Amino acid sequence: MAGLSIEDIGSEQAYVSALYDRLDELRRRTTTRLRGVLRQHESLPRARFERDAASADCAATLARIRAAENGLCFGRLDFDDGERRYIGRLGIFDEAADYEPLLIDWRTPAARPFYAATGAVRLGVRRRRHIATRRRDVTGLEDDVFETGSRAPGAAPGSTPAELVGEPALFATLNAARTGRMSDIVATIQTEQDRIIRSDHRGVLVVQGGPGTGKTAVALHRAAYLLYTHRDRLARSGVLVVGPHQAFLRYIENVLPSLGETSVVSATVEVLYPGVTVRRAEEPAVAELKGRAGLADVIAAAVRDRQRLPVGQTFEIHTEERLLLLERSTCARARALARESGELHNDARAIFVRAVIDALARQVADGYAAETITAQVLEADPAAFDLLAPAGSGGTSLLDDDDLAQLRQELRADPAVQAALAELWPILSPDQLVAELYADPGTLAAAAPRLTAAERRLLHRPLAEDDPDPDDDWLRELRAATAPTAAGDTGAGVGAAGETAGADAPAPDGARPRPRPMGGWTAADIPLLDEAAELLGDDDQAARAAALRERVARVAYAQGVLDILSRDIEDDPEIMMATDLIDATRLADRHEDADLRTVAERALADRTWTFGHVVVDEAQELSEMAWRMVMRRCPTRSMTIVGDVAQTSDPAGTTSWERVLAPYPAVGAPARRETLTVNYRTPAEIMAVAADVLATLRPPQQPPRSVREVGERPWRLRVDAADLGAQVGQAVLAELARLAPGPVGSPTAGGSGGGRLAVLVPAGRIAELTAAVRAVVPTAESGPGAALTATVVVLGVREAKGLEFDTVLIADPDTLLTESARGAHDLYVALTRSTRTLGVLHTADVPPMLARLSPADAPRTRPAPPGDASAAAPGPTTDSDPAAGTAPASTSPTASSAPGT
Numbered sequence: 001m002a003g004l005s006i007e008d009i010g011s012e013q014a015y016v017s018a019l020y021d022r023l024d025e026l027r028r029r030t031t032t033r034l035r036g037v038l039r040q041h042e043s044l045p046r047a048r049f050e051r052d053a054a055s056a057d058c059a060a061t062l063a064r065i066r067a068a069e070n071g072l073c074f075g076r077l078d079f080d081d082g083e084r085r086y087i088g089r090l091g092i093f094d095e096a097a098d099y100e101p102l103l104i105d106w107r108t109p110a111a112r113p114f115y116a117a118t119g120a121v122r123l124g125v126r127r128r129r130h131i132a133t134r135r136r137d138v139t140g141l142e143d144d145v146f147e148t149g150s151r152a153p154g155a156a157p158g159s160t161p162a163e164l165v166g167e168p169a170l171f172a173t174l175n176a177a178r179t180g181r182m183s184d185i186v187a188t189i190q191t192e193q194d195r196i197i198r199s200d201h202r203g204v205l206v207v208q209g210g211p212g213t214g215k216t217a218v219a220l221h222r223a224a225y226l227l228y229t230h231r232d233r234l235a236r237s238g239v240l241v242v243g244p245h246q247a248f249l250r251y252i253e254n255v256l257p258s259l260g261e262t263s264v265v266s267a268t269v270e271v272l273y274p275g276v277t278v279r280r281a282e283e284p285a286v287a288e289l290k291g292r293a294g295l296a297d298v299i300a301a302a303v304r305d306r307q308r309l310p311v312g313q314t315f316e317i318h319t320e321e322r323l324l325l326l327e328r329s330t331c332a333r334a335r336a337l338a339r340e341s342g343e344l345h346n347d348a349r350a351i352f353v354r355a356v357i358d359a360l361a362r363q364v365a366d367g368y369a370a371e372t373i374t375a376q377v378l379e380a381d382p383a384a385f386d387l388l389a390p391a392g393s394g395g396t397s398l399l400d401d402d403d404l405a406q407l408r409q410e411l412r413a414d415p416a417v418q419a420a421l422a423e424l425w426p427i428l429s430p431d432q433l434v435a436e437l438y439a440d441p442g443t444l445a446a447a448a449p450r451l452t453a454a455e456r457r458l459l460h461r462p463l464a465e466d467d468p469d470p471d472d473d474w475l476r477e478l479r480a481a482t483a484p485t486a487a488g489d490t491g492a493g494v495g496a497a498g499e500t501a502g503a504d505a506p507a508p509d510g511a512r513p514r515p516r517p518m519g520g521w522t523a524a525d526i527p528l529l530d531e532a533a534e535l536l537g538d539d540d541q542a543a544r545a546a547a548l549r550e551r552v553a554r555v556a557y558a559q560g561v562l563d564i565l566s567r568d569i570e571d572d573p574e575i576m577m578a579t580d581l582i583d584a585t586r587l588a589d590r591h592e593d594a595d596l597r598t599v600a601e602r603a604l605a606d607r608t609w610t611f612g613h614v615v616v617d618e619a620q621e622l623s624e625m626a627w628r629m630v631m632r633r634c635p636t637r638s639m640t641i642v643g644d645v646a647q648t649s650d651p652a653g654t655t656s657w658e659r660v661l662a663p664y665p666a667v668g669a670p671a672r673r674e675t676l677t678v679n680y681r682t683p684a685e686i687m688a689v690a691a692d693v694l695a696t697l698r699p700p701q702q703p704p705r706s707v708r709e710v711g712e713r714p715w716r717l718r719v720d721a722a723d724l725g726a727q728v729g730q731a732v733l734a735e736l737a738r739l740a741p742g743p744v745g746s747p748t749a750g751g752s753g754g755g756r757l758a759v760l761v762p763a764g765r766i767a768e769l770t771a772a773v774r775a776v777v778p779t780a781e782s783g784p785g786a787a788l789t790a791t792v793v794v795l796g797v798r799e800a801k802g803l804e805f806d807t808v809l810i811a812d813p814d815t816l817l818t819e820s821a822r823g824a825h826d827l828y829v830a831l832t833r834s835t836r837t838l839g840v841l842h843t844a845d846v847p848p849m850l851a852r853l854s855p856a857d858a859p860r861t862r863p864a865p866p867g868d869a870s871a872a873a874p875g876p877t878t879d880s881d882p883a884a885g886t887a888p889a890s891t892s893p894t895a896s897s898a899p900g901t
């Protein structure tokens, strides 16, 4: 690093200030344009469309300008040939000088050397300058100066891994207290990360990396990069980010907006199936079973099983007028015809129904013919009665085409015929198919012959009875809104199900609450429901209900407008009122606008939406069935999959990327695999402990290399089992007192805004240990809905996945290890959530894999390197300190704050 003068800062300040002036000017111009666009009152659809597109464009530009306000310019490159480039969050050009770039967007190829230049590969760069700013003020400059043939600053001789780019800026970020929200890393992206972010690979890109290697950061920056590079394509189809749980999505929610990207859809797998809310957790063994790819065959078999034939040779249909006999062979022919059509179950039903109705109509027509002939013959010769054979098939000629059509119509509408058809080939919703499959052991046995009886018992679950599901509110609304009114019309005029389909669809007011298993759906059920939806075809009741709701609201609004217009003149019959000219329904229609929902809103409401690019984070957690669901959302296979097979908690998750991808042939480019090797989060002292846990996992994995030490030993404390809650509370208080924005042991310790503390506990003890922590910190948050910005949170390991905290306390590691088949993976995840401090409270002998932890009564910090005044100041890891995490005790002012000693 070259030392820099006040003059250097002054001249950079002038440049940066000029950039902000330009930014302000751009904001003013865009705001003025937006105002102008919004003032336009277009009546023609095309003009309206253009107006809406222009206003969306202005809004997006304003969002980008807003996002660029902090850290607008963060770098400068000086090239050998004298060229100078400033790098920042967006591009700014000098219009007066032939659009000369004043600031280069970090995503352009021209900005790449800022991240990619190393001592070995300089890319023509002579100097790379990192510009630190606070608000609009330049607060610091750091230069990497490359001489020809020079090594990158900070690289040890002979070391190949991880030449760090912009170390001071990087370490300032990594050492800062956490806020509970992830930030972008645009100013400090490292070379191995940059390669992945800008990869031009068009197929599936799998990024494997240990904890803290920046997989999430890289995946999100790659999304921003792709949106910038392929904006036209991706803005229309959208980019989907799949995360493991809602708290994680909240944790990352600021990153893309801070990069100026607002059109990305973030969702858990569950959310990708609209209309169903997960209401309970699944037993691990059941989750594992439901996650197996083989369940797709079970669902397919269950669908075929609902396309039935009469049990006997004939099926009797007792209508009010007559007895109809439906032959098994007729049904078999109709079923074959419907199946051969290749249509989905609900769509193919029309073919089945048509064939059966045709057969029944023929039968009735034959009956008419027989009756007519019989009547005529008997009239002429009553003695012939015994000689008459049943009427032949030629009798249909007695009915003309119109008669036959009428007859078919009558048969379709006949309740007895409808009931028979519903039994033979019912219209099915995914909920009904899956819930009834779980509920009926016979159906389950028929659909899942390859599962053992014990496995089928795991799947069995009775139907929920008399237990209203809030998800069915829309159904009740639909029923209410489509119920005939006093005036005899049908509500707001949206057709009820079945109005055109005749017998093919039951009317919604006949609909019962949607079937579901007792206790409701689990996350493991969602991919099965999605699979069923794929095979059944769209049941659009939810979409129609949403459209209906919108229309009812629009009509109500229009009615309100008319009421206001008419209010004062209501009693004067001479005056023509607005209501004489138009009614609320037509007024609402007139103002019906184009679909103004964002891509994200439309995509999340539509199960069949396909995205231009899909990012899957913590991808190791997805089951094989969940992968089928996600892959359907991205037929082009333009995907970034990031995860760590050593961190898999889910019993149905994966420990092999090859296995995940095997069922999905490449579309275009074959899948590519990248690896991230440097851990930016977990200090070397903690990673040494985590590596011991990692060594126990199968298959074996390489631990990532921590980029820094914090000079603080992770500790352990043995406590009485009965006293665990109280001891955890005490440890929280002691660690809170140490939590501070400054270096460990800084006098600013006190915990106010100085970072975040998480207590990670076995899933079965969350309630009990939350109560213990709340006894000392009443504001502690807990569970899946926990506000991550709270200073103290109590979480299970699953809920902490992907997150990080300044201080982590792990309570009861023994139970963590044994409560799940993947206990060691969970412990590994828990250990690697900390950015600085780690404490473990155990109730039995310390588990051997945690033996490296220091007893809590040993001093906390390591001795300062010779000549280093700041005893525990954090800094980069050096290869010369192999004993990280096990260094001998030293005296330290902070040692006394170790809890419970």
Ligand SMILES: Nc1ncnc2c1ncn2[C@@H]1O[C@H](COP(=O)(O)OP(=O)(O)OP(=O)(O)O)[C@@H](O)[C@H]1O
Pocket: 170, 173, 174, 182, 183, 185, 188, 189, 190, 193, 209, 210, 211, 212, 213, 214, 215, 216, 217, 218, 644, 647, 680, 681, 801, 802, 803, 804, 832
């Ligand atoms: N280049 C970088 N500059 C600054 N901070 C970085 C950089 N790369 C990663 N980080 C930070 O390191 C931390 C870990 O990153 P991230 O959460 O993306 O890792 P991960 O690999 O997804 O971890 P895990 O697998 O444990 O969930 C975050 O605070 C992130 O902001």
